[in-house]
Amino acid sequence: MSQAQERRKAEAWETHHKESHENSVKELQEMKARLNTLDQSSPEYAALKVKYDEQYQAAEDFFMKYYES
Known part of the structure; x- marks a missing residue:
């Protein structure tokens, strides 16, 4: 992943x-x-x-999908 993509991902997480x-x-x-x-x-x-x-499974799935992307 490029630095720009990493930055956008971090910004999306925060915002x-x-x-x-x-x-x-x-x-x-x-x-x-x-x-x-x-x-x-x-x-x-x-x-x-x-x-x-x-709800636990949904939260885990979201978190893992977000960080795997």
């Missing part, structure tokens, strides 16, 4: 993607904290765990 990714990570941390307070056999835990797993 567009960083805040979104940080918000997603914060939401994941809040969900994880909530999961830790719930009974693992409850329906609420099961529903939140599915949502947490999906």
Whole structure:
């Protein structure tokens, strides 16, 4: 990747993607904290765990795709 492409990628991260990714990570941390307070056999835990797993995977996929490009 050329220096110009690297610079554009870094600028895109700072101006567009960083805040979104940080918000997603914060939401994941809040969900994880909530999961830790719930009974693992409850329906609420099961529903939140599915949502947490999906959001975690989406955040990981985005982060890996962004840095692989």
